[in-house]
Amino acid sequence: MSLLVRIYFNAVFGALGGLLGWLLFSVFGDKNYALDQLLPQMLQGGALIGGVIGYFVVSVEAIRDRSLVRFCRLAAYGVILGALGGAVGMCLGEWVNFKLVGQLGAVRDVKTLILSTLVRGLGWMFLGIAVGASEGVAARSLGKLSYGTIGGALGGFVGGALYGLAYLKTAEQSSNSGVWSATGLVILGACIGALSALVRGVFQPASVKVLRGWQEGREYPLDKSDNLLGRDEHADIALFRDMKVEKQHAIIQREGNRFLLLNNDAPPETTRVNGEPIRHSCDLHDGDRIELGAIILRFQARAAQLRKK
DSSP, rough: OHHHHHHHHHHHHHHHHHHHHHHHHHHHOOOOGGGGHHHHHHHHHHHHHHHHHHHHHHHHHHHHHHHHHHHHHHHHHHHHHHHHHHHHHHHHHHHHHHTTTTTTOOOOOHHHHHHHHHHHHHHHHHHHHHHHHHHHHTOOOHHHHHHHHHHHHHHHHHHHHHHHHHHHHHHOOGGGHHHHHHHHHHHHHHHHHHHHHHHHHHOSSSOOOOEETTTOEEEEEEEESSEEEETTTOSSSSSOTTSSSOOEEEEEEETTTTEEEEEOOGGGGGGETTTTTSEEEEEEOOOOEEETTTTTEEEEHHHHHHHOO
């Protein structure tokens, strides 16, 4: 269920980013530009759309944690990398589409339809890659970087292709062009957000789920070699509102397929695994209950979950 919740939030925030990007482009873009101004318009539009989608998708975890510091840090990466990816993606997709497909004129046969959607899908794939990679760069996590990039690329391609279909509908129904253009960008943002979350969730090596305490029911992926748990704003697994939890309480360290809980100088009585105080470190196995202060987490190994299936 936690993976579905993560996909849902990413899709909703990505869709909001696409809608806001369309609104900004409608306000700041020049609808009556000359042909020689096509490239600057595409750069501006792609940067606006990509930056806003990146802003929402990359910062969604910080928003859910209600962490202002993490939000600012993640959002900054999302805006910058999303804007770069969006500018490249829109220019590539629209320019190549203009050169290859636009020369066919008003002909709307199957070949034109397929070519147009594929070109735009490939173009917007760059935005998906940028957005998917942003969170990994911000978190300094190779796992988030690789899985997010793959998921973002898939989301950008699928969403871009659907955006291309909506764009063709715009040409056919000029009176409803704004509606179809907005719909295409909403779908684009939702696809990038949903598929980046899906790929990360499917391939994450392990996770911890909050059974009691702050963000009860929330599941956090363990996709870094060292995952910090505590009340610190920069913690990978932020556990707020419990003063018995230290700012940098513990670390879950990954060594191949092995996971260890390291007590980071916190009191042993507030650091327990299956009820046993942990002074230094202990191995974690699927289903282990981790108690940090009054917060209870369950360690979930992906290998064990696959065996159960």
